[in-house]
Amino acid sequence: MTDAPRPVRLRIAPSPTGDPHVGTAYIALFDLGVARRNGGRFILRIEDTDQGRYVENSERNIFDSLRWIGLEWDEGPDVGGPYGPYRQSERLPRYREFAETLVEQGKAYRCWCSPERLKRVREEMQARKEPPKYDRFCYGKSEAERRALGECTERPVVRMLIPDEGVTAFEDLIRGRIEFENKLIDDQVLLKGDGFPTYHLAVVVDDHEMRISHVTRGEEWISSTPKHVLLYEWIGWELPKFAHFPLLRNENRSKVSKRKNPWATLPWFRDNGYLPEALLNFLALLGWSMPDGREVFSFEEFVREVDLERISTSGPIFDLNKLDWLNGHYIRQMPLDELAERIRPFLERAGLAAEDPPLASALPLVHERLKRLAEGPELLGFLYQPVGEYDPKLLVPKGLDAGTTRALLDASIARANEAPSFGHAELEAAFRELATERGVKTGQLFMTLRVACTYGTVSPPLFETMEVLGREGVVTRLEVALARVPSE
Numbered sequence: 001m002t003d004a005p006r007p008v009r010l011r012i013a014p015s016p017t018g019d020p021h022v023g024t025a026y027i028a029l030f031d032l033g034v035a036r037r038n039g040g041r042f043i044l045r046i047e048d049t050d051q052g053r054y055v056e057n058s059e060r061n062i063f064d065s066l067r068w069i070g071l072e073w074d075e076g077p078d079v080g081g082p083y084g085p086y087r088q089s090e091r092l093p094r095y096r097e098f099a100e101t102l103v104e105q106g107k108a109y110r111c112w113c114s115p116e117r118l119k120r121v122r123e124e125m126q127a128r129k130e131p132p133k134y135d136r137f138c139y140g141k142s143e144a145e146r147r148a149l150g151e152c153t154e155r156p157v158v159r160m161l162i163p164d165e166g167v168t169a170f171e172d173l174i175r176g177r178i179e180f181e182n183k184l185i186d187d188q189v190l191l192k193g194d195g196f197p198t199y200h201l202a203v204v205v206d207d208h209e210m211r212i213s214h215v216t217r218g219e220e221w222i223s224s225t226p227k228h229v230l231l232y233e234w235i236g237w238e239l240p241k242f243a244h245f246p247l248l249r250n251e252n253r254s255k256v257s258k259r260k261n262p263w264a265t266l267p268w269f270r271d272n273g274y275l276p277e278a279l280l281n282f283l284a285l286l287g288w289s290m291p292d293g294r295e296v297f298s299f300e301e302f303v304r305e306v307d308l309e310r311i312s313t314s315g316p317i318f319d320l321n322k323l324d325w326l327n328g329h330y331i332r333q334m335p336l337d338e339l340a341e342r343i344r345p346f347l348e349r350a351g352l353a354a355e356d357p358p359l360a361s362a363l364p365l366v367h368e369r370l371k372r373l374a375e376g377p378e379l380l381g382f383l384y385q386p387v388g389e390y391d392p393k394l395l396v397p398k399g400l401d402a403g404t405t406r407a408l409l410d411a412s413i414a415r416a417n418e419a420p421s422f423g424h425a426e427l428e429a430a431f432r433e434l435a436t437e438r439g440v441k442t443g444q445l446f447m448t449l450r451v452a453c454t455y456g457t458v459s460p461p462l463f464e465t466m467e468v469l470g471r472e473g474v475v476t477r478l479e480v481a482l483a484r485v486p487s488e
Contacts, residue, residue: 006238008040010214011207012066012073015047016058019265020065021258022318023248026283027216028071030245033284033299033306034214035074043210044076046087047203049196065266069276070299075210083210088202095197098205098235099158099190107234108190110156111138117151133186134159155193160200160227162187168226173214173243173308180226188227200224204231212240214308219244243308246287249315256318263320273346273373274323278330282323286316296329328371336360336367343376350377352384357468365460365468379460383469386476388455392484395451397444402485408438408445409452409482416466416474424463431463452481 010031014024028042035042044066046059063078075081085091102108111134113121122132138146139161146152162185169179190201197205207215222244232239248256258264263272269279277299284302285295288311331339340359347354354362359380363370366379382388396405415434419426435445450462453474459465466474 006213007211008035008038008213009043009211010035010040010216011043011045011210011212012071012216013045013047013203013206014062015050015053016055016062017050017053018055018058018258019267020062022264022266022269022283023218023256024062025066025069025071025266025279026248026286027218027245028066029280029283029302030288030306030308030311031214031216032071032073033303034308036303037306040213041074042071043081043083043212044073044086045206045210046077047199049088049199049202051089051194051196061267065270068270069266069279071280086210088197088206091202091206092195092197094205094209095201096191096195099197099201102160102190102231102234103158105234106161108158108160109139110143111159111187111189112143112146112152112156113138114151114153131184131186133184136187139187153193157189157193158191159187159189160230162227162230168229170225170229170239170242172222173241174246174311175222175244175313178222178225180223182226185226188224200227201231204228204235204237207240208232208235208237214243215240216243216245216308218247219313220247243311245311246313246315248286248318251317251319253315255315271374273343273375274327275330275334275342275373278327279323281330282326286318287312287314296326324371331370331373332367336363339363339367343373346373346376347380347384350381352377352381354380354384357383357470357473362468365465369460382453382455382459383465385455386473387480390451390455392486394457395448395481395485397447400440400444402487404438404440405448406482406485408434408440408448409478409485411438412445412449413475413478413482416471416478419471422467422471424461424467427466428463448481449478453477 012024012028012031014020032042034040046062048054048059059077066073073079075083075086077086099108103110118134121135125132138156143156163182166182167179168182168185169177172178188200189198191197225242225244229239250256250261254260256264262268280299281297284297290297290305334342337360340363343363344354344359347359362380362383370376370379395409396402411434412431415430419430431445431449432442435442438445446462447457449466450459451457453462453466453469469477
């Protein structure tokens, strides 16, 4: 009789030290996908034991950002669950209990060494070209014996006692078998002098007690994993499956970081008008691909195909140009009424009341050019500014003088008022006829109309724009322009 398969449970465990990194969403996407594909659970845990780096409101930003992008968790600090609490700061007694158990079993020991001594010893090891690690100066000594030797702290830490011989190995779903020689592994601190655990103790205790089946994280944690494997073995717990994701890279192969890349946080993508569904699609393409090579797919389609073992080990390039292309594709597939509601907050933030003309009727003017919602004020702003700012000299096209331009504008006002229909095709025909009558090039007349109506020399299609503005809007702008034409 075989054991029942282990329930699939994956977690994302960010620290509240600032706005969440886009890499958090990258791994969380695969966590959620694997959980959904296997009928499992996705858990959010807050790892807040590093009190020195804690940033107020960061936890709320994590909640809001992950929910904005569509990565909803089944268990977590704000929704509860059967294996809480889901904040590490609320679990401190559990970590201390396990640290004491390891000391009693001889798997760990107390260390009183001061930071100054630890720094000096490491520098000496580095000078001898030895792997810098703790020299076990405190191992086997009582507190009194150790204090008699000086260079002590008031409160000791608890360190692992790593075996001197042998190897510690684990299977990685992405990278295969990984081995470490024990003699090269440092005696990791498990419990700090302030009673708070380090990541290494807390993550093992939490993952076990929360029944985590797959531990997913960035490749920078590979060297820490043998320490975690030893802790699992010492306590007698079943190992989870490990998957270490490649780090997201810039085009120069450097690591994407919040310090160097202003766009590396999730709120940046929200504030700059990326659609969450497009960003999820893009993240899924980083180091992974659909079996059939498709680049555009929904989250539901991703769930049907996701497999951690198919993630590449090479660091994927975070190409913002490709994200812009993908975001533009999603924008063009969106119904105009929905797009209007998504883009409206960006216009309102710019002080534009997108009411007349109706936003949905204006969007076709820029639909093909729009890559991000945040471009809305720049591309559409002129529609909602009855009197715009522009250089009046732009009204006078090359080859014409101010007097001729004033006459053209005056005739254009009459032609707009008299037009039986205000459709773009009829408007274009009427103004082409006007250019012929006045003996000017259509490009000259059209440039004057463009500046007058859109406040710039580059705009969406001119006559479609005039149709959206309507007769009253066009006439008002032409009258303003007529008054602004500069003197000779």
